[in-house]
Amino acid sequence: MNIEHYQIIKNDILSIRASWEKFLQLFGSEESVELLNFFSSQCFGFFQKSLNDSIILSILKLLDSYKQGGNNNLTLNTLVIEHKDTEIDSKLQTIYSKLKEESESLREYRNKKLAHQDHVTKLEDKTFLSIGKVIIENIFDLFQEFMNEIEDCNGITKCNYKSMIFDINVDCKSLLFKIEDYKRMKESMNH
DSSP states (O other): OOOOHHHHHHHHHHHHHHHHHHHHHHHHSHHHHHHHHHHHHHHHHHHHHHHHHHHHHHHHHHSSSSEEEEEOSSSHHHHHHHTTTTTHHHHHHHHHHHHHOOOHHHHHHHHIIISSHHHHHHHHOOOOOOOOOOOOOHHHHHHHHHHHHHHTTTTTOOSSSSOOOOOOOTTTTHHHHHHHHHHHHHHHHHH
């Protein structure tokens, strides 16, 4: 296995996970969405769609084939190829297939709305796909399983791809606290 390939993909997964955590902090509850809408619904609606689409595209890039149109991609499929004929070959192929299956609705959204201007979709559907929490969590479970197999096989310390710890001063919760304070102040001034 090429350790640089592994490290790049590991960092990509962790970066996507960080984006997902931020997405959940901002848009994962009715209370936070209501607060953001109070402050600037148009701005945060734009940010929600942008972050949503970025997470979808980032996940799908990792699930692309290792080769497309004569170009090589650095993806999970690359790591599957690099582990061909090892003891984890079939396990990685199985997990990779599950990832492709689990992400099918994301791929359809990318193909019809993000990458192309599908005629029927454009005329009939005016919404964007809000990422399904269950689908994304299932994908992270599979990312965890896939990467931990590689780490076990190669004597690398296992990483936790599902849980991240953020400094309270730099995460999105601090923004929500500040907006909540602003809202309370504004309401007290109106009374």
